[in-house]
Amino acid sequence: MVRVDGNGNSSLICVRGLDKKYQRGSEEIHVLQGLNLDVEKGEFVAFMGPSGSGKTTLLNLLGGVDVPTRGRITVAGDEITHMSGSKLTNWRARHVGFVFQVFNLIPVLTAYQNVELPLLLTKLSKAERRKHVGTALAVVDLSDRVDHYPRQLSGGQEQRVAIARAIVSDPTFLLCDEPTGDLDRKSADQIMTLIERLVEEYGKTVLMVTHDPLVAKRAHTTLHLEKGALVEAATKEVGAS
Amino acid sequence: MAIPVIYNMRSVKARWTSAVVAVLGIAGTVGVFVAMLSLARGFKATLVHSGSARNAMVRRAGSTSEMDSVIQLDQEKILEDAPGVARTAEGPLVSPEVVVIAPFPMRSTGTDANVQIRGVSTKAPQVHENVKIIAGRFFQPGVSELVVGKNAVHSYSGLDLGNTVRFGGGQWKIVGVFDAGGTAFDSEVWCDSNILSQVYSRPASIFSSLAVRLNSPDAMSAFKDALTSDPRLTLQAEREVDYYDKQSRVLTTLITVLGSIVAAVMGIGAVFGALNTMYSAVAERSREIATIRALGFGAASVVSSFVLEALLISSVGGALGCVAVLPLNGFTTGAMNWQTFSHLAFAFRVTPILLAGGIVFALVMGLVGGLPPAIRAARRPVADALRAL
Numbered sequence A: 001m002v003r004v005d006g007n008g009n010s011s012l013i014c015v016r017g018l019d020k021k022y023q024r025g026s027e028e029i030h031v032l033q034g035l036n037l038d039v040e041k042g043e044f045v046a047f048m049g050p051s052g053s054g055k056t057t058l059l060n061l062l063g064g065v066d067v068p069t070r071g072r073i074t075v076a077g078d079e080i081t082h083m084s085g086s087k088l089t090n091w092r093a094r095h096v097g098f099v100f101q102v103f104n105l106i107p108v109l110t111a112y113q114n115v116e117l118p119l120l121l122t123k124l125s126k127a128e129r130r131k132h133v134g135t136a137l138a139v140v141d142l143s144d145r146v147d148h149y150p151r152q153l154s155g156g157q158e159q160r161v162a163i164a165r166a167i168v169s170d171p172t173f174l175l176c177d178e179p180t181g182d183l184d185r186k187s188a189d190q191i192m193t194l195i196e197r198l199v200e201e202y203g204k205t206v207l208m209v210t211h212d213p214l215v216a217k218r219a220h221t222t223l224h225l226e227k228g229a230l231v232e233a234a235t236k237e238v239g240a241s
Numbered sequence B: 001m002a003i004p005v006i007y008n009m010r011s012v013k014a015r016w017t018s019a020v021v022a023v024l025g026i027a028g029t030v031g032v033f034v035a036m037l038s039l040a041r042g043f044k045a046t047l048v049h050s051g052s053a054r055n056a057m058v059r060r061a062g063s064t065s066e067m068d069s070v071i072q073l074d075q076e077k078i079l080e081d082a083p084g085v086a087r088t089a090e091g092p093l094v095s096p097e098v099v100v101i102a103p104f105p106m107r108s109t110g111t112d113a114n115v116q117i118r119g120v121s122t123k124a125p126q127v128h129e130n131v132k133i134i135a136g137r138f139f140q141p142g143v144s145e146l147v148v149g150k151n152a153v154h155s156y157s158g159l160d161l162g163n164t165v166r167f168g169g170g171q172w173k174i175v176g177v178f179d180a181g182g183t184a185f186d187s188e189v190w191c192d193s194n195i196l197s198q199v200y201s202r203p204a205s206i207f208s209s210l211a212v213r214l215n216s217p218d219a220m221s222a223f224k225d226a227l228t229s230d231p232r233l234t235l236q237a238e239r240e241v242d243y244y245d246k247q248s249r250v251l252t253t254l255i256t257v258l259g260s261i262v263a264a265v266m267g268i269g270a271v272f273g274a275l276n277t278m279y280s281a282v283a284e285r286s287r288e289i290a291t292i293r294a295l296g297f298g299a300a301s302v303v304s305s306f307v308l309e310a311l312l313i314s315s316v317g318g319a320l321g322c323v324a325v326l327p328l329n330g331f332t333t334g335a336m337n338w339q340t341f342s343h344l345a346f347a348f349r350v351t352p353i354l355l356a357g358g359i360v361f362a363l364v365m366g367l368v369g370g371l372p373p374a375i376r377a378a379r380r381p382v383a384d385a386l387r388a389l
Helices: A055-062 A085-095 A111-121 A126-139 A155-167 A185-200 B005-014 B016-048 B073-080 B150-155 B193-199 B217-229 B240-284 B286-295 B299-328 B352-379 B382-387
Strands: A013-024 A027-039 A044-048 A070-075 A096-099 A173-177 A205-209 A221-226 A229-235 B055-060 B094-105 B112-120 B132-136 B145-149 B164-167 B170-179 B189-192 B209-213 B235-239 B332-337 B342-347
Touching: A013 A055, A027 A055, A027 A229, A044 A055, A044 A185, A055 A070, A055 A173, A055 A205, A055 B382, A085 A096, A085 B286, A085 B299, A096 A155, A096 B286, A111 A126, A111 A155, A111 B286, A126 A155, A155 A185, A173 A185, A185 A205, B005 B016, B005 B299, B016 B240, B016 B299, B016 B342, B016 B352, B055 B217, B055 B240, B073 B094, B073 B209, B094 B164, B094 B193, B112 B193, B145 B150, B150 B170, B150 B332, B150 B342, B189 B193, B217 B235, B235 B240, B240 B286, B240 B299, B240 B352, B286 B299, B286 B352, B286 B382, B299 B352
Parallel strands: A044 A205, A044 A221, A096 A173, A173 A205, B112 B189, B145 B170
Antiparallel strands: A013 A027, A013 A070, A221 A229, B055 B209, B055 B235, B094 B112, B094 B209, B112 B342, B132 B170, B145 B189, B164 B170, B332 B342
């Protein structure tokens, strides 16, 4: 269940009174204001809202790549808002899988090497890493593209490699920032089907930012960012098509 | 865990045009650095190898070189009986020597350069054991004949075997060419010391120095003690190798200092080249860096990765610079010996230690040029870099 009223408990992700301000010259921009959010394990949440409403900022805060001005974010019992830089870096490696709009694959590394990157931060042996990477690439149906460089892949394939990279270390949750934003409709549909599979078959928790209402419809819950806070827009019955 | 090295290697390969600037800058600097030091090393080696650890060089007390030294015949006779002096059936191995300089035109420029003329006794080849006649024969005592060092033959016009030359008011026939094993003697012309003294209107009983063959290198201290404790002798003795080492210092220091200054100035330029290359690498790959950071790699990993990349580039530059100067090894050139004011031919000596020094210098330039961009890469906020297109 997803709640935005700040009254949830026993949540996987718990956000309370989240504020984020930016300074642009002499102007202070208040992007997020007292935002609350509770997300249970296995939820698939879409964030929508106009450009500049703070969707990506929220994702960055949840992923520990940005720090809030005020408020508290707790993930699986760890409060990340007061973690030091290095502790937060380690936390990210264990708990967060990122999927970006423009894929952000390392162009000089093969699909295999890109997917292996997060595993280099673990204590897995080379053989174990090979097994995990093979599994992740099989999940995204790219077992035959392991030695391909990003430039040798289509946009949809690149995003699938990026998803494999995001799930290979079995993180607590996935953060997807406009995962279909750079793809044609057909590829977008394939990616969304893949993300749905990750949620339904593998029990992954996914938080996704999108502009596309059709994409947002695939999520269990769609939340709108309005005036720096979240408003529930739609919730569909889990398992409904 | 560190970011894989393959990432840096392939990144450098992918952006090779940018890396080439830094590589060439560093290669040029290392090349000049190693070349200058090999020049100094060659000069020093040529002089130092002229001396033998078993030979003592005896000069007037207080003199700085053979040129300002005077030794009288009676002093030489006293020294012949000193302890530690090697002997053969013909007597003690002491070679009284007279040194003057005479101008000869250089083959390369046609201008005159000073050649050191060494008047020696017939014992000289036994005392200076590295001197071997390679063409013709040794001069006959009492005759105006010359034997010429192999470098002198190549460096000066007219010093060919069989020629007759004029200097010091006398006429001399060249009867032999000797090889002194690449030492300073190879740049000299030798003749009978008595004839040389006559030609230069010097008393025959006065010499510039004595080259003394000792029984062993260990005999030096007993020989020196005997020489300094004898009130009849106002002489100083030192090992030949030490004498020639001192002779080499002025020019060696000059070349080393000048070479280091030039290399330092070029090094500053090369560091800026490396900085430019690495800053542009960081700017172009800010999204990649941010992604790597988002995946969980720490700031230290990013710093070490980019420093490693800079070191990779600089090591290639260093290796290239070293390879570029390798052909100089053994190349013979010449310079003025500031102690004797004579021209000395010597060869560049590109040694493994110098090459290792060149690589270390390149790595230092890489480190200085790579560290600030690496720190910038690690410091940039991840969220900002991910947002930037």
